[in-house]
Every structure is written in structure tokens, then in C-alpha cells.
Amino acid sequence: MRSVAIIQARMGSTRLPGKVLKDVGGQSVLARVVRRAGRATLLDDVAVATSILSEDDVIAEDCIRLGVHCFRGDQADVLDRYYRAAQFCRADVVVRITADCPLIDPELADNTIDEFIEQRPDYASNSLVPTYPSGLSVEVFTLVALQRAWREATQSYQRAHVTPYLYENPQLFSILSLTAEADYSRYRWTLDTEEDLETIRAIYQHFANRDTFNWRDALALMERAPEVPLMNSHVRQKALREV
DSSP states (O other): OOEEEEEEOOSOOSSSTTGGGOEETTEEHHHHHHHHHHTOTTOSEEEEEEESSGGGHHHHHHHHHHTOEEEEEOSSOHHHHHHHHHHHTTOSEEEEEETTOTTOOHHHHHHHHHHHHHHOOSEEESOSSOOSOBTOOOEEEEHHHHHHHHHHOOSHHHHHHSSHHHHTOTTTSOEEEOOOSSOOTTOBOSOSSHHHHHHHHHHHHHTTTOSOOOHHHHHHHHHHOTHHHHTTTTOOOOOTTOO
């Protein structure tokens, strides 16, 4: 089976426009995500899926610099874009990562893929039950399951967020939920606001702007330096239906 991580990226964020190309320690957020995801040993390839809008041309250009495949598709129907990107990449197993997660952890990606291969569900995720810090979400699913969602999902939020049709229909798909050994969901490592960006930059700066640190290293920093998580502790996570 060919496993491909497809990183969802766009410039048109409502709360922080252009967030995926913001600078974090001398590299774009997208570069951080691509390189961290690329260290997962169970992946055969990494690609980026963006839209055909002219504002996303800069993402395609960044992908050229990073040496990663870029697929461009529908701006609003992200499920369609994602499905066609998976076909383009010849993926049998799709690993969904979003480009606003510059602390994405290759070991967690490998763990999720490994459990998916071992237990053979249609869909696996480490974020169905929030226990990891926000920003470490890894979803793994078969191309067959994605194709069914692409064919049958009708709600706008299901098309905008790619996977809700899968995990909202356990009568149609076998679901595997993975959790951490404790609840760390109070920490926010995703990028949606200026406060999030300050937090992420502070974490990278602590590690001399290298991206080889893992999520447990970042967790230890949170516990040693409580002022870091306070930077964005008030930020509310957008609901899925806010499309």
C-alpha cells in the first residue's frame, strides 16, 4: 500500500491571512510542516493540496522551493480537491495534515499509520477525542473511504473539512480513535491568530529554530515555562460548521 501525506494549505485564512507562509525562525510555516511530516518513516510521499485561486500561487511557488508535489483544485470544495490530490499522488492510504500545524510530529504520524495498518479500519485519528495538544492532528484513511465520502457528502462543512463524513458515520465506516496517555489538550499549537504565531515562534526559538524537537520536548517546555502557553490560551478553536 502506498501511503501519502497530503498537506492542506491556503492563503485565505479569515483570522490570519497568509498564515501558512508566515515566518517561523527563518522558514515558512509550510516548510516546517512539510519537513516535519517528511521525517515520518511510514510515508512513501508528501504532497501539498492548495486551490486554483491566484492568491495561492505563492504556495505553489513555495512547494517548488521545497521540492514537494503541489496539487491545485477547487477552492471551496476541499473534499473534491483532496480526493483528486490523492488520485494524483496514487495514494492507497491517505494521511491528512493541515498546513497550520508547524509542530506536527513525525513519530505521532508513524504511530497513527502503524495502528491503521495493524488494525485495518477505514479511518483512524488521534484527534477524535482531544487528548493531544491542538496542532498535532493526524488522520489516516483509505482512498476507498475517501472516494465514498467524496461521492456521498452533501453538507457544506463536510465538503470544506474533508473528513467529517467519515467519522460522523460509524455505521458506514470502521473508526479507530487513538489517544495520549494523559490529557494535554489544554495546549494550543495550531496557527490561527497572531497570538498563536507568537507562541509557535517562542517554542521554535527555545530550540534554536531547529525543527528536530518532538512533541514531548515541546510539552516539557510548556511545563517549565508556563508563560508560553498563556500567550494564546484565550483563543477559541473554530467550530467545523464555521466554513
